[in-house]
Amino acid sequence: MLTSDSREIPSIAEGASIAEAIKKMLENDSFVLQVINNAEEPVGWLHGLDILRTFVKEPGMNRIMESGIRVFIKPIAEDDYLEEEAGLSAICLWAEKREHNPPYFLTRKGKSGIFTTYGLLRVALEERDRERELRKESKVQLATLRHSQEELEMALGNLIVDPEVVARLKSIPEYRDEYDSATGKIKITGIIKEGVYRHVINILRLLTELFMKGLKAVDGISREILVQTSIYHDVGKVQPHLEVGDMVDPKEAFEPGQYHAFRSASLARKVYQLERSIVYLIQYHHHPDGELPSDFPRGLLPMHRLFRLLDGLSAGITRRGSRISLAVRGAIVQVREESAHPIYNRCLELDLHSGRVEVKPLEQRVETNY
Structure with a gap:
């Protein structure tokens, strides 16, 4: 269920140029744009990686492609770290703090990855399922305990x-x-x-x-x-x-x-x-x-x-x-x-x-x- 703090995706007209799309992405720190028609109705979406693939295929990009990446490297910061055993609430808090940063994460044990919303959803669903199983098991144990106590009291009462x-x-x-x-x-x-x-x-x-x-x-x-x-x-x-x-x-x-x-x-x-x-x-x-x-x-x-x-x-x-x-x-x-x-x-x-x-x-x- 979407909440009031869900982030709204930026939109761009379907007739816009690649330059306009890149500018919109940079202005909004977003890899994804929603594409709308003249009636401002959504007709599709655009991902930044698709634009990047187009540039890679252009012959005129060879000189830039041969340049080193050092200038683009972002040093690992403290907020890049995500505890491997973190609970769902801690993961959500980490993600909220990094709202305008790429979803890269690193653990203290050296594991790295890309944080995704479907990954978060999977963790949430797994925790929900575990909680349901625990509740079900607790109800069974409680019913068994009550039954045993009732049997004991009946035996003593006799x-x-x-x-x-x-x-x-x-x-x-x-x-x-x-x-x-x-x-x-x-x-x-x-x-x-x-x-x-x-x-x-x-x-x-x-x-x-x-x-x-x-x-x-x-x-x-x-x-x-x-x-x-x-x-x-x-x-x-x-x-x-x-x-x-x-x-x-x-x-x-x-x-x-x-x-x-x-x-x-x-x-x-x-x-x-x-x-x-x-x-x-x-x-x-x-x-x-x-x-x-x-x-x-x-x-x-x-x-x-x-x-x-x-x-x-x-x-x-x-x-x-x-x-x-x-x-x-x-x-x-x-x-x-x-x-x-x-x-x-x-x-x-x-x-x-x-x-x-x-x-x-x-x-x-x-x-x-x-």
């Missing part, structure tokens, strides 16, 4: 066999918010429908990844117990009704996490009749090690520590869109968390047996296993 539990979890929303350090309040920026259900699914995804990376070999870790804990840990949660734009004090709007942990544990024991170890993990999943009661079973500590970690990571995924990378080294779980909110960016290392936790900024990785 672990929750009780439809009443699924309905309960889907009925509890989560909220996205922004914290104002000056007032201590948060502004609600988004409502996540089926938020707690999404939160549970994300925990199960993280748990599945850890077991694939060797967590099953760690003493004191039971996959079945952790799966059931994940499913039922927030079944007793109650959320306030908030709208986007609301400014609230989180301490007033939301109940302490330990409250819904105790309610969920009560439901797990009385309604769903889950085993005692699962009830313990649910009841104390908002208690750090130092706040656990003295009768908390020490054999559950590795799973208690792990579940608290996964609960927090899933909250980051669900509410903040965090990207999580996991690694397992013996009884040590390594985490790399990247969030849209830089305050949550971190590298973390948790020893499930000792409870030791080491947290560093992202640029200071705990290990190189991410």
Whole structure:
């Protein structure tokens, strides 16, 4: 498609002399002239090389033809160079700067040539075709990724066999918010429908990844117990009704996490009749090690520590869109968390047996296993 900055070709009457044509070419720095009739309608075009061939054939030109070319040589200048790997935009910029110069070019590697518009068009078309292929490939990969994710979520969702539990979890929303350090309040920026259900699914995804990376070999870790804990840990949660734009004090709007942990544990024991170890993990999943009661079973500590970690990571995924990378080294779980909110960016290392936790900024990785 021609643009407004396309250069207009000079015109000459079809009855003009060769001298007039040469003068017109020199005045316009153009090798090509458009030939028009008396009605100024285009009837053809004229190329300077054809005129040059005519002069070469004339006998009277012999003396001039035997003269040296030194006087006509133009020294190579900096703007004669065109980078061999230059992109389309760089080539166009180079051509625009040389608008009134011959289309000769030289590369730093010694390659030379004549720049042509059809060559530029070919490069543009090749780049367009490559871009189309990349877009097509990206769409296929994205569709495959979405399909795989949907299959995974369906498989994880099938672990929750009780439809009443699924309905309960889907009925509890989560909220996205922004914290104002000056007032201590948060502004609600988004409502996540089926938020707690999404939160549970994300925990199960993280748990599945850890077991694939060797967590099953760690003493004191039971996959079945952790799966059931994940499913039922927030079944007793109650959320306030908030709208986007609301400014609230989180301490007033939301109940302490330990409250819904105790309610969920009560439901797990009385309604769903889950085993005692699962009830313990649910009841104390908002208690750090130092706040656990003295009768908390020490054999559950590795799973208690792990579940608290996964609960927090899933909250980051669900509410903040965090990207999580996991690694397992013996009884040590390594985490790399990247969030849209830089305050949550971190590298973390948790020893499930000792409870030791080491947290560093992202640029200071705990290990190189991410």
